[in-house]
Amino acid sequence: MKNNNSDFFRAKLEDVAAACGVTKMTVSRALRGVEGVSEKKRLKILEMAKKLNYVPDNSARTLAMTNSNLIGISIPTLYNDVFAELIDAMRETFRRAGYSTVIETTNYDKQNELEWVQRLISWRPAAIVLTGQEHLDETVDALRTQRIPTLEVWDAAKAPIDLAVGIDHYDAGFRLGRYVASLGYRRPAYVGAEQGFDPRAEARLRGLKQAFRDVGRVQDWTEIRTGYRSDPSAGGLGLHDAKAQAPDCDLVVFLNDHYALGGLMACHELGIRVPEDLGVVGFNGVPFSQSLKPLLTTMTSRRHDIGQIGAKKLLARLNGVSVRGAEILVGKVIEGTSTRPQ
């Protein structure tokens, strides 16, 4: 842990000041571009700072000023493009507003999330962004008692800690279900993760079922639970199981696009034609889903919009504008060719 670069000299404000024959306060002003320094002297100071390889110390600065420009963003995993899009959208917005961001992955573990929040709070961040709305009580407490402006993205079903932007997953499932049900499918199967693993997916499934009930009076779904996360192989296994359990099913709705990819591959392997023999549906509308043949029927989870709208709301809050707590976006069906009218 030691960093004993022995005799290494690192210039500080005072060194630059001494070299220029002024006080460190003048150097501080010159470097920050604050007025109160003659143009001639400023140039001299800037030159000298470069010559001495002066680098400001953020710890000292942050300590002296009471506000930081740091925003922390936590996502479950990097192994999924959906979070990449979310992050990109937010960072860009924050960056333009002069904030810098740090990213953390929780690996879907609430305890990890808590520990990160605690570490981050020590850095006195201007704000924190969390994914989802399921947190340990301690996490919520910490954010509340420290008065950290907090944004929850991805989901916005419950009352937020502070701000939240996301889509309503029940509604998303319902809309997706309404679309495929309208195509005439009547013997659907669902392939997802073990129950309790992904509450948002479960909400979508409830919406799906409701849509089929509403439209087509379909009551019984073949439900396959397999694997977890975004590993396509889980989708492949799921498809095998679904076909074994319900050989006459005409549609398989997968937990997400990754699962659906695995499912499509399994179809290919088994000689099942999509969409002729079977309809396949994913969720998220990740980039690769639109490169598949057939084009995957899925639904955008509006990651870019969530990120951008969320970031803007958070910025507004940081600027003292009062903003509504939760904002719910509506997912949009992508009508691919992996389903067709029956």
Place this chain on the structure above:
Amino acid sequence: MKNNNSDFFRAKLEDVAAACGVTKMTVSRALRGVEGVSEKKRLKILEMAKKLNYVPDNSARTLAMTNSNLIGISIPTLYNDVFAELIDAMRETFRRAGYSTVIETTNYDKQNELEWVQRLISWRPAAIVLTGQEHLDETVDALRTQRIPTLEVWDAAKAPIDLAVGIDHYDAGFRLGRYVASLGYRRPAYVGAEQGFDPRAEARLRGLKQAFRDVGRVQDWTEIRTGYRSDPSAGGLGLHDAKAQAPDCDLVVFLNDHYALGGLMACHELGIRVPEDLGVVGFNGVPFSQSLKPLLTTMTSRRHDIGQIGAKKLLARLNGVSVRGAEILVGKVIEGTSTRPQ
């Protein structure tokens, strides 16, 4: 940028100290678990700290101690699992050694990389990890003059700034080429990004060609340049082009697995059977490539090993152990079913 929580009170060491009737130094010791505090008093202090919602201020701590436990990691993009694996492997190793990490994406822009390095240096990091070996001179200068222990991962062909761990991409291409050439393919095509975009891919291509020259006297490759990055659709377009330009080609080597996925989908669309009519090869061995049907022939880029070995080397350096500059790993062919003996 202001964070004017007006009258909000945030407890500091002194507040906890006053509440316990001791000095802040004692509290500091108690909270850090440093010896010199009686057990009874320590418990009382811990309790009081919790009661007052005390949170240490990292800026003050970092300023007071001269060494930090922060490591910055920069990768090109989050839109690719390969970097996720790299990051995960490194973070875990760093975390266990007591370091915390921050992630940045450069979006393949060296100027972005430089600006991030400059920002990060202000935080006095213990070390910095960069991806690749292509940096602006200013970046290298900054790292050198500030004596920041630096690790370059992914590639290790050139002399490193400090430490480097990666695979030799020419060698990787050569090995991959030797394998597929040995299967009997003789009319290969390559589908990649525009020249100059991805120097590592170009190195692989040179290795590939050499292998075919060595083994089979194949001289002319059909080279298709299309798209960029990791968008599978670029691979699909590339396959169409390749088939148009060289209808009798028996093998298509793609820039990476993502391209290969697009290529496989295009084959499916065009009724080209893989591997019966055409061999398909990718690169990286990302998780989904092993869920494809046929199983993709590809090569691991050993991201997990690179991350872990790199992190360990860096830790050794931080602990004052002198370590060799560059370490080169060897990629390993994954013999899939998207190619077969001809």
Place this chain on the structure above:
DNA sequence: TAAAACAACGTTACCGGTAACTTTATTGGA
């Protein structure tokens, strides 16, 4: 031409911790 209004710096104090040293009990050994 004297007072007021600046511009260009310097001074002082403080941000919230920690290292290193000193002081004050407490304990144990000869």
Place this chain on the structure above:
DNA sequence: TCCAATAAAGTTACCGGTAACGTTGTTTTA
């Protein structure tokens, strides 16, 4: 029983910046 050793705190100084205010010398303005 007295002194050295040790444990448990307290003191002091400093980390590297910034805000707020004070001090000059030089212009304006009345």
